[in-house]
Amino acid sequence: MNHQVTLAHRPVALPMESDFALVESPAPEAGEGQFLVRTLYLSLDPYMRGWIRENPGYTAPMPLGAVMPGGVVGVVEDSRHPGFQPGDIVEGMLGWRRYGVTDGAGFRKVDPSLAPISTALGLLGMPGLTAYFGATAIAQTKPGEQVFVSGAAGAVGSVAGQIGKILGCYVAGSAGSDDKVRHVLEDLGFDAAFNYRGREDYPAALREVCPKGIDVYFDNVDGLMTDAAVAHMNLRGRIAVCGQISQYNLKEPELGPRWLFQTIVKRLRIEGFLIPDFAPRIPEALAQMAAWYKEGRFQYRETIADGLENAPAAFIGMLTGRNTGKQLVKVTEL
Amino acid sequence: MNHQVTLAHRPVALPMESDFALVESPAPEAGEGQFLVRTLYLSLDPYMRGWIRENPGYTAPMPLGAVMPGGVVGVVEDSRHPGFQPGDIVEGMLGWRRYGVTDGAGFRKVDPSLAPISTALGLLGMPGLTAYFGATAIAQTKPGEQVFVSGAAGAVGSVAGQIGKILGCYVAGSAGSDDKVRHVLEDLGFDAAFNYRGREDYPAALREVCPKGIDVYFDNVDGLMTDAAVAHMNLRGRIAVCGQISQYNLKEPELGPRWLFQTIVKRLRIEGFLIPDFAPRIPEALAQMAAWYKEGRFQYRETIADGLENAPAAFIGMLTGRNTGKQLVKVTEL
Numbered sequence: 001m002n003h004q005v006t007l008a009h010r011p012v013a014l015p016m017e018s019d020f021a022l023v024e025s026p027a028p029e030a031g032e033g034q035f036l037v038r039t040l041y042l043s044l045d046p047y048m049r050g051w052i053r054e055n056p057g058y059t060a061p062m063p064l065g066a067v068m069p070g071g072v073v074g075v076v077e078d079s080r081h082p083g084f085q086p087g088d089i090v091e092g093m094l095g096w097r098r099y100g101v102t103d104g105a106g107f108r109k110v111d112p113s114l115a116p117i118s119t120a121l122g123l124l125g126m127p128g129l130t131a132y133f134g135a136t137a138i139a140q141t142k143p144g145e146q147v148f149v150s151g152a153a154g155a156v157g158s159v160a161g162q163i164g165k166i167l168g169c170y171v172a173g174s175a176g177s178d179d180k181v182r183h184v185l186e187d188l189g190f191d192a193a194f195n196y197r198g199r200e201d202y203p204a205a206l207r208e209v210c211p212k213g214i215d216v217y218f219d220n221v222d223g224l225m226t227d228a229a230v231a232h233m234n235l236r237g238r239i240a241v242c243g244q245i246s247q248y249n250l251k252e253p254e255l256g257p258r259w260l261f262q263t264i265v266k267r268l269r270i271e272g273f274l275i276p277d278f279a280p281r282i283p284e285a286l287a288q289m290a291a292w293y294k295e296g297r298f299q300y301r302e303t304i305a306d307g308l309e310n311a312p313a314a315f316i317g318m319l320t321g322r323n324t325g326k327q328l329v330k331v332t333e334l
Numbered sequence: 335m336n337h338q339v340t341l342a343h344r345p346v347a348l349p350m351e352s353d354f355a356l357v358e359s360p361a362p363e364a365g366e367g368q369f370l371v372r373t374l375y376l377s378l379d380p381y382m383r384g385w386i387r388e389n390p391g392y393t394a395p396m397p398l399g400a401v402m403p404g405g406v407v408g409v410v411e412d413s414r415h416p417g418f419q420p421g422d423i424v425e426g427m428l429g430w431r432r433y434g435v436t437d438g439a440g441f442r443k444v445d446p447s448l449a450p451i452s453t454a455l456g457l458l459g460m461p462g463l464t465a466y467f468g469a470t471a472i473a474q475t476k477p478g479e480q481v482f483v484s485g486a487a488g489a490v491g492s493v494a495g496q497i498g499k500i501l502g503c504y505v506a507g508s509a510g511s512d513d514k515v516r517h518v519l520e521d522l523g524f525d526a527a528f529n530y531r532g533r534e535d536y537p538a539a540l541r542e543v544c545p546k547g548i549d550v551y552f553d554n555v556d557g558l559m560t561d562a563a564v565a566h567m568n569l570r571g572r573i574a575v576c577g578q579i580s581q582y583n584l585k586e587p588e589l590g591p592r593w594l595f596q597t598i599v600k601r602l603r604i605e606g607f608l609i610p611d612f613a614p615r616i617p618e619a620l621a622q623m624a625a626w627y628k629e630g631r632f633q634y635r636e637t638i639a640d641g642l643e644n645a646p647a648a649f650i651g652m653l654t655g656r657n658t659g660k661q662l663v664k665v666t667e668l
Contacts, residue, residue, distance in 0.1 A: 257587035263606030272597030
């Protein structure tokens with residue numbers, strides 16, 4: 001039997017478990033040119049909150065009753081596709097399901113000898129690529145610069161900060177618990193970090209952790225943290241707008257002080273980005289990330305929920321910051 | 335005798351005439367390596383509102399009692415500087431004064447055969463360069479793109495829109511009166527424009543004047559207009575942040591809806607800029623602008639106040655949009 005998680009109700013604020021339904025159905029079969037994938041790990045990512053909005057912006061609205069979209073690492077169980085064989089480990093957008101068939105569009109093979117296969121959804125997958133292209137192509141980070149990463153213990157932020165260190169920068173970050181701050185400092189090698197839940201005065205916190213200002217702000221959160229970061233930017237600073245998790249569960253847009261004038265005063269460049277825009281450069285980027293991984297330059301952590309039926313709770317937990325590092329769901333065993 | 339305008343009180347909102355003082359003193363004399371300039375035209379620019387703030391951002395705060403800074407076109411009356419002769423027409427930051435001495439730093443000679451000398455403060459001066467570098471280096475405007483200019487009848491916006499037309503774009507704008515809208519459409523050759531004081535529903539107005547969305551937004555105003563423009567941007571749009579005149583006279587920062595997420599959805603790039611950053615490229619830019627002027631590609635308008643004593647009222651008028659095109663003060667006759 002197949003298990004799939006569908007969208008039962010459209011959440012207006014923070015999603016609830018009852019917004020999702022676990023549906024049983026017969027397992028699908030691969031047609032001509034298709035292959036059947038059994039999910040090993042499902043990736044839970046903040047962008048999914050956007051996809052289930054009434055007006056998500058960068059994709060069509062998802063109808064009620066549809067299976068939740070999401071990247072998985074899985075194993076090919078059956079194939080009528082010349083490029084994929086049973087036993088291949090693959091990564092692609094299969095959705096929140098135990099079994100799925102695909103014609104292979106957007107799927108890639110994962111090399112299990114390179115790193116644990118779950119990293120194809122994290123460090124060596126979309127979050128890692130987001131950190132890589134954000135730090136390099138978007139922010140054009142240079143050695144010796146001052147980097148600040150909000151959401152520093154998250155799947156993207158944790159990699160963005162480590163890439164900043166690899167590039168020879170001073171790197172500071174914010175995270176949502178004392179444990180995460182310890183992780184960021186001790187495991188990930190950030191130079192400084194603070195717990196944003198522990199203090200309200202972000203401008204003062206930023207002066208402490210970034211005493212030389214901020215040249216590159218890797219923004220995963222928006223809100224008051226971004227207000228404070230903008231005010232603390234150095235001349236010709238760059239802001240890579242990667243995520244805005246503080247805003248995703250609001251019913252109405254939050255009001256904040258207008259600060260666009262600061263972009264003139266400081267000649268700031270602000271740029272939003274999505275990884276599909278970098279498609280032609282992804283193989284090169286993954287090769288670089290894998291090389292750094294082999295050299296021992298990366299630490300990473302995963303928060304793994306067990307069983308597809310626990311995916312909704314884990315997703316809600318991730319939106320409220322209960323994960324450290326990459327949030328995954330282990331769906332079946334290899 | 336010399337006349338100078340000084341800052342008497344620091345305005346907290348819209349400046350009043352009583353915030354300025356007209357001071358008489360003996361005319362200065364040129365020392366060794368200096369020359370004496372008699373002001374013909376004084377330039378009034380929105381950036382001056384920033385300079386007289388308590389915390390202006392990109393320059394040191396101006397002390398009370400100091401002469402107001404400002405660009406002028408003047409004539410050299412006496413010179414002990416090898417590079418400048420009596421009778422030379424020059425442009426530079428002399429300040430709001432009838433006479434001033436300078437060592438020539440930041441001054442340039444103006445060629446009266448090129449265009450009326452007052453244009454050295456407008457079309458062929460800082461506002462024109464702001465439009466030029468904003469449209470080219472910052473926004474990287476390409477032929478066939480959809481350009482929207484707020485403050486379209488102002489000194490910068492009027493040129494930015496015409497450069498958009500020269501570059502082969504569709505150009506629309508907003509301005510603050512029906513007369514300005516007529517000017518923008520009939521004289522400056524914009525494809526569409528609307529009076530932002532006449533209607534509140536900026537999103538609907540933008541859908542009308544930019545039916546194909548906005549690829550390049552030249553922002554002179556911020557506020558609700560920028561909120562609406564951001565929402566109407568096309569994929570990979572660029573926002574050149576040039577001025578924020580709607581915000582300059584506020585006691586407290588205005589609150590607005592957070593929209594940074596739109597930069598991800600649409601992969602927007604937002605960049606603020608100031609002309610001194612482009613110093614090495616200014617001669618090349620002025621040559622291009624002068625060539626376009628000679629070809630009859632530019633229309634421009636000036637609003638000219640008469641007499642230095644009327645500069646404060648004219649400055650306040652400009653901040654509230656009473657000017658069309660470049661706001662000048664005629665200080666003395668050539």
